[in-house]
Amino acid sequence: xxxxxxxxxxxxxxxxxxxxxxxxxxxxxxxxxxxxxxxxxxxxxxxxxxxxxxxxxxxxxxxxxxxxxxxxxxxxxxxxxxxxxxxxxxxxxxxxxxxxxxxxxxxxxxxxxxxxxxxxxxxxxxxxxxxxxxxxxxxxxxxxxxxxxxxxxxxxxxxxxxxxxxxxxxxxxxxxxxxxxxxxxxxxxxxxxxxxxxxxxxxxxxxxxxxxxxx
Numbered sequence: 001x002x003x004x005x006x007x008x009x010x011x012x013x014x015x016x017x018x019x020x021x022x023x024x025x026x027x028x029x030x031x032x033x034x035x036x037x038x039x040x041x042x043x044x045x046x047x048x049x050x051x052x053x054x055x056x057x058x059x060x061x062x063x064x065x066x067x068x069x070x071x072x073x074x075x076x077x078x079x080x081x082x083x084x085x086x087x088x089x090x091x092x093x094x095x096x097x098x099x100x101x102x103x104x105x106x107x108x109x110x111x112x113x114x115x116x117x118x119x120x121x122x123x124x125x126x127x128x129x130x131x132x133x134x135x136x137x138x139x140x141x142x143x144x145x146x147x148x149x150x151x152x153x154x155x156x157x158x159x160x161x162x163x164x165x166x167x168x169x170x171x172x173x174x175x176x177x178x179x180x181x182x183x184x185x186x187x188x189x190x191x192x193x194x195x196x197x198x199x200x201x202x203x204x205x206x207x208x209x210x211x212x213x214x215x
Contacts, residue, residue, distance in 0.1 A: 003027050005060075005097040006138030007088050010146035012080070012105070015198045016167035016174055016191050017154050018067045021084065022146035023091035023100070024138060025060040037140035045151065052148040055141050062094035063149055072195045081105045082115060089119035099125045101139050103132040157191055164191075169198045182206060 005025035011018055026032060035058075037043075037051055055061065064087045066074070074083045084105045092100045106112035113128035120126075129135060133143040158164050161181075165173030179202060181189045188199050 003097060004029055004099045004101070004138055005092060005095045006132070006136055006140070006142040007091055007100055007102040008133050008139050008143040008146050009084055009087070009103070009105070010143070010150040011167065012084065013169070014167040015169050015178065015193055015196045016068070016164055016189075017157055018065045018150060019071060019084070019087075020146045020150040020153065021064045021066075021087040021091050022142045022149065023062045023088075023095055024055060024141040024145060025062075025095040025097055026058075026138065029136075029138060031059075032137040032141060035137055035141060037137055037144055041143075041147070043144070048144050048148050048151075051141075051144050055145055059141065060095055061145055062091040063145065064090050065149070065153065068191050068193045071193050075195045081112070085112060085115035086119045088116045089121075092116070092124055093121050096122045097124055099127060101127045101129070101132055101136045103139055103143070104128045104130050161189060161191065169196075175202075178202065179206075 003026070005023045007021065007023045009019060009021040011020055035054070043051070066083070066087060071083065088102050102113070102116060104112040106115065109128045109130055113126040116126050116128065132139040154164070154167055162177070163173060164177045165171040167174055169175065178188065178192060178199070182203060183206070188194050192199055
């Protein structure tokens with residue numbers, strides 16, 4: 001049994017690829033003191049990879065991957081925050097710690113803690129805070145794991161689909177790929193989250209453009 005664990009996710013706002021949730025567990029908070037981690041977005045890919053190897057060797061790690069089509073199916077019955085809270089509970093359940101620090105995915109951190117608790121199968125004290133990946137090293141470690149695992153998944157998808165970028169709507173490479181794919185196949189790729197506004201708006205604009213050619 002691990003006394004504490006940290007939980008974070010990567011790919012929440014992505015339009016392409018999976019959402020990855022990671023938990024990192026240890027016997028105490030002290031064991032993370034010498035780990036040079038922080039919010040994974042502030043680290044270079046090379047540093048993340050190096051830290052990922054260290055974390056996997058020194059600590060217990062659990063991950064959950066939710067692919068694009070699964071997110072679309074889940075969102076028919078619950079919000080994305082509820083989906084992530086359930087996944088947070090799943091990775092916590094794999095480690096069964098006494099206490100878990102989670103990066104709050106709701107504007108109300110206390111409410112988010114209650115959401116996670118509602119899905120737990122083990123007894124665990126949930127500490128939910130915004131920007132927990134910047135405050136607690138155990139959450140920073142989970143952030144690194146989630147980001148690296150997702151980056152590996154995106155790299156694998158790129159082998160099949162070509163250059164897809166980071167998968168985020170803010171990435172011009174991702175938008176270019178998505179637009180070209182829809183032009184060619186008349187529908188989004190299987191790796192796209194079809195329930196995202198990015199996709200529906202893009203399809204709508206293309207349909208309007210095609211119709212305007214006839215008038």
